[in-house]
Structure formats: C-alpha cells, structure tokens
Amino acid sequence: MLPAQLTAGQFHAYPPKARQLAVDNVALLQSLPLGFVPFLLKEIILYDWKFPAEQWELNKQLAYLAGLSDEQRQAEMARFAKLRLSPRLEAFDWVNSPGQFLEMLSAHLWATHQTDEFRAASEKYVHKFYASLERPKLPAPRLGIVALGRGVAESRYLLFRKLRRNGVYFNNVNALNGLETLLETVKARAAKYPEPYGHWSIQGGAKMTAPGVTCVSYEEMTPVRRTLTEKMRAAYESPNFNPEILRTMLARMEPQSLGMTGPDRDGTLDRFQLSLLTEGSGTQIYSTTFVQWAAREALRRAQPLTVFARYTPRQKERPMNELLSGTGRTAATDPEGSLIDGDMGAYYTWLNQQRLPGADESRFLVWFEGHSEAVAIAPKLKSNTSDTRAIHMAELLETLA
Amino acid sequence: MPRRFRGEPSTAREVAHAISRSRREFLRQATGAVAAGTLLHPYPLSALALPRVRKAVVVTFGGGARDDETFAPDGQENIPHMLAELAPRSTFFTQVINRGILGHYVATASLATGVYETFNNFAKVSPDHPTVFEYFRKDLKRPSTDAWVIAPSNGFNRIGESAYRGYGPGFGAGVILPKRLLAAALAGGGEADFNHLLRDNYESSSFSPVVGGNDIELKTLSDIFQLSVADFVAHAKSLASPDELSVYIARQLMHRLAPSLLWITLHDIDVAHSGAFSLYLDGIRRSDRLCAEIWRTIQSEPEYAGKTTMFILPDFGRDSDTSAGGNGFQHHRTGDATSRTTWMMALGAGIRENTIVDRPIESTDLVPTLGSLLGFSPNLSQGKPLPEVL
Numbered sequence: 001m002l003p004a005q006l007t008a009g010q011f012h013a014y015p016p017k018a019r020q021l022a023v024d025n026v027a028l029l030q031s032l033p034l035g036f037v038p039f040l041l042k043e044i045i046l047y048d049w050k051f052p053a054e055q056w057e058l059n060k061q062l063a064y065l066a067g068l069s070d071e072q073r074q075a076e077m078a079r080f081a082k083l084r085l086s087p088r089l090e091a092f093d094w095v096n097s098p099g100q101f102l103e104m105l106s107a108h109l110w111a112t113h114q115t116d117e118f119r120a121a122s123e124k125y126v127h128k129f130y131a132s133l134e135r136p137k138l139p140a141p142r143l144g145i146v147a148l149g150r151g152v153a154e155s156r157y158l159l160f161r162k163l164r165r166n167g168v169y170f171n172n173v174n175a176l177n178g179l180e181t182l183l184e185t186v187k188a189r190a191a192k193y194p195e196p197y198g199h200w201s202i203q204g205g206a207k208m209t210a211p212g213v214t215c216v217s218y219e220e221m222t223p224v225r226r227t228l229t230e231k232m233r234a235a236y237e238s239p240n241f242n243p244e245i246l247r248t249m250l251a252r253m254e255p256q257s258l259g260m261t262g263p264d265r266d267g268t269l270d271r272f273q274l275s276l277l278t279e280g281s282g283t284q285i286y287s288t289t290f291v292q293w294a295a296r297e298a299l300r301r302a303q304p305l306t307v308f309a310r311y312t313p314r315q316k317e318r319p320m321n322e323l324l325s326g327t328g329r330t331a332a333t334d335p336e337g338s339l340i341d342g343d344m345g346a347y348y349t350w351l352n353q354q355r356l357p358g359a360d361e362s363r364f365l366v367w368f369e370g371h372s373e374a375v376a377i378a379p380k381l382k383s384n385t386s387d388t389r390a391i392h393m394a395e396l397l398e399t400l401a
Numbered sequence: 402m403p404r405r406f407r408g409e410p411s412t413a414r415e416v417a418h419a420i421s422r423s424r425r426e427f428l429r430q431a432t433g434a435v436a437a438g439t440l441l442h443p444y445p446l447s448a449l450a451l452p453r454v455r456k457a458v459v460v461t462f463g464g465g466a467r468d469d470e471t472f473a474p475d476g477q478e479n480i481p482h483m484l485a486e487l488a489p490r491s492t493f494f495t496q497v498i499n500r501g502i503l504g505h506y507v508a509t510a511s512l513a514t515g516v517y518e519t520f521n522n523f524a525k526v527s528p529d530h531p532t533v534f535e536y537f538r539k540d541l542k543r544p545s546t547d548a549w550v551i552a553p554s555n556g557f558n559r560i561g562e563s564a565y566r567g568y569g570p571g572f573g574a575g576v577i578l579p580k581r582l583l584a585a586a587l588a589g590g591g592e593a594d595f596n597h598l599l600r601d602n603y604e605s606s607s608f609s610p611v612v613g614g615n616d617i618e619l620k621t622l623s624d625i626f627q628l629s630v631a632d633f634v635a636h637a638k639s640l641a642s643p644d645e646l647s648v649y650i651a652r653q654l655m656h657r658l659a660p661s662l663l664w665i666t667l668h669d670i671d672v673a674h675s676g677a678f679s680l681y682l683d684g685i686r687r688s689d690r691l692c693a694e695i696w697r698t699i700q701s702e703p704e705y706a707g708k709t710t711m712f713i714l715p716d717f718g719r720d721s722d723t724s725a726g727g728n729g730f731q732h733h734r735t736g737d738a739t740s741r742t743t744w745m746m747a748l749g750a751g752i753r754e755n756t757i758v759d760r761p762i763e764s765t766d767l768v769p770t771l772g773s774l775l776g777f778s779p780n781l782s783q784g785k786p787l788p789e790v791l
C-alpha cells in the first residue's frame with residue numbers, strides 16, 4: 001500500500017491521542033512519500049507516551065508540513081520520493097508497525113547503496129524544519145551535572161581531556177558535601193522552574209530524587225532488567241533465533257510484560273525506561289552504559305532544564321552470557337574502568353546538551369566524585385583554562401552563573 | 402532523523418579529508434614519514450629485489466577503531482606498537498573508504514571479494530562473489546592448505562569461499578573458528594574457565610551461541626597443529642581474550658603449514674557495542690599488541706621472513722562523536738564519514754617504508770592489490786590495484 005491510499009479508519013489500533021492526531025492529519029500523510037511517512041507514524045503511534053517537548057515538536061512538524069504549498073511539499077520530499085523501495089516494503093503493514101518497517105527500510109537502503117542519500121536528505125529536511133521553529137524562551141539556562149569515579153581511590157588516567165578544552169579545569173575542589181550540594185542545586189532548580197520532566201536525576205546506583213525531579217536508577221530497575229534478560233535468553237534459545245528477530249521482539253515489548261504494573265505508575269516514564277533497556281545496547285548489563293544512554297535519551301527526548309547524572313562502578317567484563325543472566329562467578333565491580341567509561345559518558349552528555357536549543361547559554365559541570373578535580377563550562381568561563389585555587393562545590397557552581 | 406551538532410564538518414568529504422589530514426600530520430611528526438606523492442613516479446619498487454615466492458598476511462579489525470582513540474593525539478597512547486614498530490616500516494594509506502554495508506561479516510566478506518556484498522549481515526550465507534582465496538587457489542593451482550582464514554565468530558564460518566559458479570566449493574580457504582576449536586577441546590566439560598575466550602557477538606548484546614564441538618575440530622587440532630587437546634587447553638588457559646586465541650592459532654598455522662595467504666580477523670574491539678569505553682580502549686591496545694606479535698612472527702618464521710607482505714586494516718570506522726544520529730564510539734550505524742573512513746598499513750616484502758599515501762582509496766582495492774602481488778586475477782573485483790605497493 002502507498003500513502004495515497006491511507007484512510008482515517010486504518011488508525012483504529014492506535015492509542016487514543018495518537019489516533020486523533022493521525023486522523024486529523026490523514027490528508028497530509030496521504031501526500032507524503034513512503035520513504036518518509038513511516039518515520040512520522042513511528043512518532044505518532046507513541047504520541048500518548050511522549051514527553052511534552054516531543055509532543056510539541058511533533059505537532060510543529062506536522063504543522064510545518066501542512067503549511068507548505070503542494071509544490072513546496074513536493075520539493076521538500078523529492079529526495080525521499082526518489083528512493084527506490086521494494087514491493088516487499090510497499091506490501092508491509094507500515095501503518096500499524098512503522099518501527100518494524102523502518103528496520104526493513106534501513107536494511108534495504110544499506111543493501112541498495114541508498115543510505116548516504118537518505119542520510120543527506122533527512123539531515124537537510126531536519127535542519128530546515130528546525131530553522132523554521134520559533135521556540136519559547138527557556139526559563140533558565142540548561143544545567144548538566146555529572147559525577148563520576150565513585151570507588152576510585154587514585155587514578156592516573158587523564159580525566160576530562162575532551163571537556164577541559166571547552167571550559168575551566170579545577171584541580172583543588174573541596175569534596176566535602178559535594179554530592180549533597182549538587183543534589184540541593186537540582187532540587188532548588190526543580191522548585192524554582194517547575195516543569196513536567198524538566199529536571200532529571202539519572203543514577204547508576206540507588207535513586208536520588210526530590211519533588212519535581214524525574215529519577216531513573218539502574219539499581220532500581222534491577223527486577224525489570226532481570227525479567228528482560230530472561231526473555232532475551234528464551235528468545236535466544238529458540239531454534240528460529242537471529243539478532244533481527246530479537247530486536248523485533250524487544251521493540252514490541254510492553255512495560256507490563258516486564259512487571260512494570262501497579263497503580264499510580266507514570267506510563268510515559270515507564271515507556272521511557274523500557275526503551276532504555278530495549279533500544280539501548282549494553283544498558284542491560286553495565287550501569288555506566290545505562291547512565292550515559294539514559295542521559296542521552298532524556299536530553300534528546302525530554303529536553304530538560306536540568307540533568308544530574310551519577311556514575312557508579314559497573315560490573316567487571318565477563319562473558320555476555322554471564323553478564324546477562326547474572327550467573328557464574330560473583331559479580332565484581334571495575335571502578336577504574338567505570339571512571340574511564342564515565343569520563344567519556346560525561347563528554348557525550350555535554351555534547352547532547354549542546355545539541356538542544358539554548359546551547360549558547362548552557363552550563364555544565366563534571367566532577368570526579370570525592371576528589372578535587374572538576375571541569376566547569378559556561379558562557380562566561382574561558383575555554384581550555386585551569387583554576388588552581390581551593391574551592392568548595394557551592395562556589396564552583398557559582399562560577400557557572 | 403538526527404539533529405546536527407554545531408561545528409560538525411558540513412560534508413562527508415570534509416570529514417574524510419579532516420580524518421586523513423590528522424592521520425597524515427601525526428604520522429609525519431611521529432615517524433618522519435614522507436608522502437608518496439612527493440616521490441617520483443613510477444614507484445621505484447621494481448628496483449628492490451623481490452623474492453620469487455611471496456606470501457601475504459592480512460589482518461582486519463572487525464570493529465573499527467576511530468582516530469580519536471588511535472592516531473589522534475588523545476589516542477596515541479593506545480597504539481604504541483603500531484606507531485613505534487609498524488608505521489615506520491609501512492606504506493600507510495590515510496583514507497580508506499568503505500562504501501558498503503557497515504556490518505562486520507558482510508564488510509569482511511566485501512574486503513575478501515573486492516565487491517561490496519549486499520547480503521544480510523546476520524544471514525548464514527557465503528559471499529555472493531568469489532573470494533580472494535578462490536582466485537588465489539584457482540589461478541595459481543594452490544592446494545587447500547595454502548589459504549586460511551582465522552575468523553572471530555561462528556557467523557564467519559562461510560567466509561572462506563563463495564557460492565559463485567565456477568569458483569566456490571573446492572577452491573576456498575580453510576576457515577578456523579578458534580572458539581569452536583576450543584569448545585570442541587572442552588567438550589568434556591570445563592567451559593566455565595574459558596568463557597572469556599568463547600564469547601561471541603557483542604552487537605546483539607545477546608547470549609553467545611553455544612559453540613558446539615565436533616570431531617572435525619578435534620581432527621584439526623591433531624592433524625594440522627599436531628597439538629594434543631591437553632596442550633591446547635593448557636595454553637588457552639593463559640590467554641585473556643578471543644583475539645589472543647586467534648593469534649595463537651595463527652602462529653601455530655604459520656609454523657606448521659606456512660600458508661601463502663593467511664587472513665586473520667580480530668574482533669575484541671567490537672566490545673565497544675556494549676557502550677563501555679574503557680573496554681573498547683582495552684580492545685584497541687590488545688589489537689595493537691597482537692598486530693606487532695603477528696609481525697614479529699612473520700620475521701621469525703623462516704617460511705615468511707623476507708618474503709611476506711602484511712596488510713593491516715579495520716573493516717570500517719565507528720560513528721563520530723558529533724554525528725547526532727549515533728552514539729559516538731559505540732556503534733557504526735550512521736554511515737557518516739567517520740564510520741566509512743579508515744586506514745590501511747602495508748608492510749614487509751617489497752613495500753616502501755615510512756611512506757604516507759593521502760589519496761582516497763576503497764576497501765575493495767585490497768583484493769586486486771593482493772592479486773597483483775601474488776600473481777592471480779580477481780576478475781570480478783570492483784576495486785583497483787594500488788600502485789603504491791606494487
């Protein structure tokens with residue numbers, strides 16, 4: 001089936017808000033090529049569980065496309081329309097399974113050497129769309145905080161080598177009450193600038209949360225992770241196993257099937273946490289990977305004002321079977337390796353924060369927890385410099401102002 | 402669809418050139434290498450006395466390593482052997498472009514056929530086009546013992562020969578899967594002590610397949626390597642990773658059979674898919690050390706010394722930190738220039754030392770280059786022989 005044949009009734013299986021959105025835009029969807037529509041539907045079908053920032057952007061994108069004249073829209077879509085697709089793709093139920101369709105499309109584009117063309121087309125489209133967006137002013141500059149290195153007494157690894165180039169390296173930070181000060185800062189921002197999913201605490205260890213702060217914790221998710229890895233093991237042991245089947249199975253997983261049930265649950269957050277485990281690679285086994293990926297996804301999707309990510313030691317490398325199943329030798333941790341993981345993860349968190357609107361005003365702080373090293377990045381701080389004075393965490397945070 | 406990071410180079414070509422420039426400048430500083438373009442053409446290697454019998458050893462990394470962690474200033478500490486021992490002896494290609502599918506099996510198959518193969522990376526299939534091993538054996542009438550592949554995981558077990566009419570069965574290379582060999586040796590039990598050597602596919606973040614042992618593997622041990630199961634297992638116990646096991650097997654093979662064409666695919670670096678940066682760095686350091694070990698083996702084995710050309714190349718790169726659609730070092734999914742652009746080192750018999758080649762080449766050029774070196778005709782390959790090493 002091609003998009004021109006779409007009817008409103010075909011969205012009957014969508015969740016309520018998603019269905020309404022699709023039905024409201026059916027004429028627009030009919031006018032778009034098959035190399036593009038499923039990307040929109042993949043977002044639309046999850047609309048009911050999306051963060052406010054995502055819903056806002058999706059609404060704007062649909063309005064942007066609808067606001068183009070027919071000629072403009074054809075020009076905008078020309079490169080997508082020119083993609084050579086296969087009858088198998090056309091025959092697939094891309095309305096109800098857009099995610100699975102996109103996996104097949106991706107494989108098709110790679111095999112037919114169209115990936116580069118698709119990538120160029122989508123980048124051009126996205127840049128144009130974002131350039132057209134008028135965003136509301138942020139109530140405060142974004143702030144990213146990363147604490148890493150718990151459990152490391154001493155390290156010879158050159159920390160923050162990438163982040164130092166973008167801010168001030170402090171090597172005489174007084175660690176006393178450092179963690180508490182950071183958490184207080186997050187709490188204060190959440191209280192001052194209340195916003196749904198606007199302030200995040202992402203923890204490799206136990207939960208650290210406060211009113212108005214959305215918390216995700218690797219440790220807290222242990223039962224969910226265990227259930228998931230059991231299902232993965234069962235899928236693996238199936239005679240029909242291949243990695244693509246596993247990916248499809250993971251993509252179809254619902255929060256309830258992993259025990260995320262009960263009253264007063266936050267469906268949006270449940271789905272987000274589920275996606276961290278089913279879409280992320282390594283998030284099921286390494287707390288450091290989990291924290292990095294969770295911070296990335298929170299920034300990309302929720303576009304929060306505040307992110308506080310804290311790395312804790314991950315388990316040591318072991319064969320994948322043991323890592324997933326939790327069997328075998330007793331799980332020892334690797335604090336030194338986790339420090340290096342966290343260092344790179346902090347850099348990626350900063351990069352991801354810089355991809356968001358308001359990047360020119362954003363602030364960032366990374367701290368070797370319990371130690372004297374930190375890097376602060378802010379518009380008024382000079383890049384690639386050092387500061388050797390003795391400084392408390394509260395003062396360090398003030399330098400970001 | 403990805404958002405772009407501010408400051409990202411605007412075109413793939415710019416990125417590829419930037420990568421190439423960074424490798425070139427660094428190698429010049431580190432080794433005092435000269436650019437091939439500054440030398441007079443034609444390449445004066447014909448003046449060198451080349452041995453009559455030539456051998457080739459190809460080492461690929463399944464799981465590319467980026468410049469950031471290797472040839473860029475931050476990464477130099479991870480590749481001391483390549484920089485100090487290998488690069489000064491090599492002709493170094495700074496810009497090898499892979500225009501194919503960036504999955505390890507299909508990309509390695511493309512390297513081995515000289516054609517961008519398009520089959521499903523996870524399918525249990527042979528390459529569609531004849532492999533370098535088939536050209537080599539058929540054209541030169543070489544026996545089956547003269548071409549071998551040592552491959553990292555079970556998915557590679559059909560890499561040795563294609564299904565192409567006129568080639569295929571009977572003309573391919575012997576494929577050794579060291580993990581399967583070890584599993585066979587451990588068939589009586591004891592896997593728990595060796596799980597670190599038996600791990601398989603990181604990309605799916607999934608359980609390793611059970612690598613079943615069988616009689617063929619045990620026969621390989623005794624016939625080819627003349628090793629007892631007990632000796633093999635005892636040695637394996639001292640190894641830290643699957644790639645160490647592969648190189649151990651390679652050394653045994655070189656010592657016992659001395660094949661003229663040996664292809665070794667390392668895979669430890671691919672632990673990057675787990676997202677743990679420190680483990681990825683460990684993989685790079687190990688690969689660096691193992692490449693030097695293979696080189697030293699070539700120098701110390703009489704059947705290889707002085708007549709062997711060695712090629713080292715990653716199958717492709719990994720995603721850039723600034724490519725919003727990816728997650729940096731972890732994967733190679735975006736198809737961005739960093740993930741498509743890598744390097745190649747050629748060293749040994751007949752190769753000009755301390756030389757840098759800046760022009761872009763393609764990963765499919767390897768097979769025709771091997772053909773020119775060893776004297777066979779890879780008719781169906783899409784690549785071109787590299788004059789800088791001929």
